[in-house]
Every structure is written in C-alpha cells, then in structure tokens.
Amino acid sequence: xxxxxxxxxxxxxxxxxxxxxxxxxxxxxxxxxxxxxxxxxxxxxxxxxxxxxxxxxxxxxxxxxxxxxxxxxxxxxxxxxxxxxxxxxxxxxxxxxxxxxxxxxxxxxxxxxxxxxxxxxxxxxxxxxxxxxxxxxxxxxxxxxxxxxxxxxxxxxxxxxxxxxxxxxxxxxxxxxxxxxxxxxxxxxxxxxxxxxxxxxxxxxxxxxxxxxxxxxxxxxxxxxxxxxxxxxxxxxxxxxxxxxxxxxxxxxxxxxxxxxxxxxxxxxxxxxxxxxxxxxxxxxxxxxxxxxxxxxxxx
Amino acid sequence: xxxxxxxxxxxxxxxxxxxxxxxxxxxxxxxxxxxxxxxxxxxxxxxxxxxxxxxxxxxxxxxxxxxxxxxxxxxxxxxxxxxxxxxxxxxxxxxxxxxxxxxxxxxxxxxxxxxxxxxxxxxxxxxxxxxxxxxxxxxxxxxxxxxxxxxxxxxxxxxxxxxxxxxxxxxxxxxxxxxxxxxxxxxxxxxxxxxxxxxxxxxxxxxxxxxxxxxxxxxxxxxxxxxxxxxxxxx
Numbered sequence: 001x002x003x004x005x006x007x008x009x010x011x012x013x014x015x016x017x018x019x020x021x022x023x024x025x026x027x028x029x030x031x032x033x034x035x036x037x038x039x040x041x042x043x044x045x046x047x048x049x050x051x052x053x054x055x056x057x058x059x060x061x062x063x064x065x066x067x068x069x070x071x072x073x074x075x076x077x078x079x080x081x082x083x084x085x086x087x088x089x090x091x092x093x094x095x096x097x098x099x100x101x102x103x104x105x106x107x108x109x110x111x112x113x114x115x116x117x118x119x120x121x122x123x124x125x126x127x128x129x130x131x132x133x134x135x136x137x138x139x140x141x142x143x144x145x146x147x148x149x150x151x152x153x154x155x156x157x158x159x160x161x162x163x164x165x166x167x168x169x170x171x172x173x174x175x176x177x178x179x180x181x182x183x184x185x186x187x188x189x190x191x192x193x194x195x196x197x198x199x200x201x202x203x204x205x206x207x208x209x210x211x212x213x214x215x216x217x218x219x220x221x222x223x224x225x226x227x228x229x230x231x232x233x234x235x236x237x238x239x240x241x242x243x244x245x246x247x248x249x250x251x252x253x254x255x256x257x258x259x260x261x262x263x264x265x266x267x268x269x270x271x272x273x274x275x276x277x278x279x280x281x282x283x284x285x286x287x288x289x290x291x292x293x294x295x296x297x298x299x300x
Numbered sequence: 301x302x303x304x305x306x307x308x309x310x311x312x313x314x315x316x317x318x319x320x321x322x323x324x325x326x327x328x329x330x331x332x333x334x335x336x337x338x339x340x341x342x343x344x345x346x347x348x349x350x351x352x353x354x355x356x357x358x359x360x361x362x363x364x365x366x367x368x369x370x371x372x373x374x375x376x377x378x379x380x381x382x383x384x385x386x387x388x389x390x391x392x393x394x395x396x397x398x399x400x401x402x403x404x405x406x407x408x409x410x411x412x413x414x415x416x417x418x419x420x421x422x423x424x425x426x427x428x429x430x431x432x433x434x435x436x437x438x439x440x441x442x443x444x445x446x447x448x449x450x451x452x453x454x455x456x457x458x459x460x461x462x463x464x465x466x467x468x469x470x471x472x473x474x475x476x477x478x479x480x481x482x483x484x485x486x487x488x489x490x491x492x493x494x495x496x497x498x499x500x501x502x503x504x505x506x507x508x509x510x511x512x513x514x515x516x517x518x519x520x521x522x523x524x525x526x527x528x529x530x531x532x533x534x535x
C-alpha cells in the first residue's frame with residue numbers, strides 16, 4: 001500500500017507538471033487551432049533563466065526558498081516575453097494562411113530556440129541547485145511524498161485555481177472564452193482578438209516557465225533539450241484530455257503522470273513511455289476528440 | 301448617417317462586391333434584399349471591418365470608418381447581428397448579453413439595458429443561466445438581437461434575422477425590430493432573403509445581384525415593382 005501511495009504521489013507530481021505545460025498547448029489551440037510546437041522550448045528557457053537567477057542569488061546568499069520564488073518570478077517574466085514575441089513574429093504574420101504554414105513556422109521556432117540555447121549556453125546538462133528544502137513537518141510521510149513533491153503540488157494547484165478564476169470571472173477571461181468559441185463574433189462585439197491571442201501566449205508561457213522551474217529544481221538538472229520531451233508529453237496530455245479543453249489538459253496530464261509512474265514502478269521504467277502512448281492510442285480510438293473534448297454540433 | 305460609397309470587396313482574388321453604394325439615413329429602416337450569394341453578408345462584413353473593402357469608402361456621420369479595426373467600428377456605434385446568430389455556445393445567456401456590452405464601462409447603464417432587453421424578450425430572463433448553445437433557434441435570435449442592443453448601437457445591422465425560424469417567431473422578431481427603431485430611434489440596416497417581410501418593415505430598399513446594387517427605391521415601390529415581385533416575391 002505504501003509503495004502504491006508513493007507511486008501515486010510521484011505520478012501526481014509529474015502529472016501536475018505535464019498539466020501545467022499542457023494548458024499552454026490547449027489554450028493556444030482553443031483560440032487559433034495551432035499546435036505551438038515551440039511551447040516546450042519556452043518551458044526550457046524558463047528553466048534556464050531560473051538557473052541563472054539562482055546562480056546570481058546564491059552569490060548574494062539568499063535562502064533556497066526565497067531563490068525559488070524569485071527565480072520563478074523572473075523566469076515567468078522572461079518566458080512571457082518570449083511567448084509574446086514568438087506569436088508576434090512567427091505566427092501573427094501567418095494568420096489567415098493555410099493551417100500548415102504556422103505549424104511549420106512553429107516547428108522552425110522550436111528548432112531555432114533549442115539551438116539558440118545550445119549555442120548561447122552549453123550542449124551539456126547543467127546541475128540545477130536544490131532549492132526546495134526538506135520541511136521538518138514532512139518527515140513522517142517523507143517516504144511517500146517528499147517536500148519537493150508537496151511544493152510542486154501546492155504550486156500547481158494554486159496556479160490552476162488562479163487560472164480558473166481568471167478565465168471564469170474576469171473581463172479578459174470572458175474575452176478569451178468568447179474568442180475561443182467564435183473568433184469573428186468576438187470581434188463583432190468589440191473584442192480586440194489580437195490582444196486576446198497575445199495574452200493567451202503570455203499566460204501559457206508563464207505556466208510553462210513555472211513548470212520548468214519546478215521540474216528543474218526537482219530533478220536537479222537542465223539542458224537545451226529538456227523542452228522537447230516535456231513538450232511531447234504535455235502535448236500528448238492535451239490531446240488525450242481533448243485539445244482545446246482546459247479541464248481536459250489537467251486530466252490528460254494527470255493520467256500520463258500516473259501511467260508513467262505506475263508503469264515504471266510495477267513493470268519497469270523502460271515501459272513508462274510505452275504505456276503512456278498505448279493509452280493515448282486506445283483513448284483516441286474510443287474517443288477521437290479526447291476524453292473531455294467536444295464534437296460541436298451547430299444549430300441553424 | 302451611414303454611407304457606403306463605391307466599395308469593392310474581394311475574397312482572395314474573387315470579387316464579391318462591385319461598386320456598392322448604399323445610404324442609410326438616421327432613424328431609417330433600410331432593407332437589402334437579394335438571392336443567395338449576391339453579396340449581402342459581405343456588405344455587412346465590409347461595413348463592420350471583418351472583410352475590409354479594397355477600394356471605396358464607408359462613412360459614419362461623415363467620418364471615414366473603412367480601415368478601422370472591427371472593435372473600433374463597434375465603438376463608433378455600428379453593431380451587427382450576424383447570420384446564423386453566432387451565440388457563444390458555452391457561455392450562459394447572461395454572459396452572452398454581458399459580452400454585448402464588452403466595450404462599455406458604466407455598470408448602472410448596463411444593468412438598465414439588461415432589464416430593457418429582458419422586457420423586450422421575457423424568455424431571456426427565464427433562460428439567463430442556461431448555456432447559449434442550448435437555446436432554440438428563435439430564442440438564439442432573440443439573444444443575438446439583445447446582445448447587439450447591449451452595445452447601445454446607433455446603427456443596428458441585421459443579417460437574415462428570419463432565417464430558419466417559424467412564421468410566428470419571424471413576425472414577433474420583426475415586430476421587435478420595429479419597436480427598437482421607434483423607441484430608441486436606432487437606425488436599422490436589414491439584410492434579408494425574405495423580401496416580402498423585409499420590405500413591409502423597411503422604409504427603403506436596395507436590391508443586390510451578383511455583387512452589385514441593381515435597384516434602389518422606397519419599400520412600397522419595390523413591393524409593387526414587377527421585376528422584384530417576379531424575382532424575390534414569387535408572385
């Protein structure tokens with residue numbers, strides 16, 4: 001039972017990170033039907049920025065937790081700037097062209113950003129400092145769920161609650177939903193959809209950066225390539241849950257996290273990816289739109 | 301008040317509007333009738349800035365508005381009820397109405413207008429927390445008109461408000477359009493295939509064929525015009 005719980009929480013932790021990244025894919029897809037393949041790179045850049053901030057802060061002797069918060073904040077700002085710019089230069093000029101064009105542009109941006117970090121930083125793995133301390137109150141349950149897992153879970157939970165409130169309650173959130181449901185109608189009620197699209201990229205990028213910082217400090221290393229695999233997994237999560245659906249992205253992320261964790265724990269870690277993608281194929285056969293995805297019927 | 305002057309609109313290389321000129325005076329109800337694919341919807345979308353004209357000009361009270369972004373055109377007071385209602389399906393009726401007032405800040409006035417549209421269409425009050433996509437076609441049309449009214453339009457553009465609705469509902473909707481025009485002196489520009497109903501409501505009418513305006517006259521004259529009767533009224 002204890003082993004099961006341990007796997008459960010480690011899956012939950014991984015899954016919540018996937019969910020955080022998957023939200024970026026799904027929100028962008030929901031509005032402009034584009035798979036932003038460069039999204040994983042934003043996550044990677046977030047982790048790198050955090051590494052640099054952490055390095056500087058350590059020199060000034062800040063405590064681990066303060067560094068984590070500062071690093072996450074700065075990484076979020078950087079990632080937001082990257083996401084905003086990415087949309088502006090790589091996708092906006094292609095608005096209205098065939099759907100394949102921005103998709104190819106996205107792949108191009110992904111390759112570009114990877115290589116840019118590769119050249120500007122290093123091709124090697126860099127160690128990332130352990131910023132999350134071991135809390136004393138977690139001692140009793142540390143063999144099931146450790147302090148880093150707790151911090152990740154709490155952070156992602158808070159982030160998702162804030163995101164939900166933003167989308168459900170605020171004016172910009174309503175504008176985002178309206179744009180997602182009918183872009184031209186949104187323009188006809190006076191919504192500046194370009195601004196909404198920019199904002200969607202900014203929010204998705206902030207979420208990815210937070211995910212990047214948490215993962216980097218959890219597994220203790222970063223490289224220019226981490227965005228690729230995390231991006232693929234999160235994208236899978238978004239598709240599994242039903243791309244375009246926000247609860248779907250969270251559900252998809254958790255399912256992938258758990259399937260990886262249980263496959264690795266009960267079978268062998270060689271099988272974690274196999275099981276994940278088998279699951280994807282099976283679910284897409286049964287429900288092509290994803291678990292919570294909608295096949296929309298139009299009423300005339 | 302609204303003046304469309306010699307506009308040409310294209311979809312890619314295909315010309316949809318050729319030298320279209322339309323004038324709508326303040327407080328008037330003007331109808332644009334024509335067959336499928338004549339360019340009626342494109343005319344409205346050109347006015348609203350969704351498919352901006354490549355040549356020609358559009359004026360509101362003498363100020364050019366072609367080239368403005370759709371949201372700035374809405375800000376100027378031109379609001380459209382598009383073809384097929386285009387209700388936000390996953391938003392509640394109340395949220396749909398709030399979206400109509402997206403550019404307005406005065407909460408008290410918005411509240412007043414909410415009450416106003418709910419007296420125009422009492423069914424909306426009953427349905428207010430229901431999702432827009434679950435309404436019937438007629439209810440959606442009422443919601444679409446109400447959503448547009450929430451912007452306090454000076455010019456209301458209506459695209460095929462009768463499309464797919466039962467005759468009784470059509471009558472009710474047209475009655476409300478007349479009422480809106482009377483009560484708040486809202487200028488109305490109406491696009492319809494249902495020429496008979498539209499011309500009975502309108503003061504003046506334009507007939508459009510293949511992207512061109514072929515006839516302009518007062519509504520009663522159009523109703524008795526032999527060509528119009530043959531082509532659009534089926535008499």
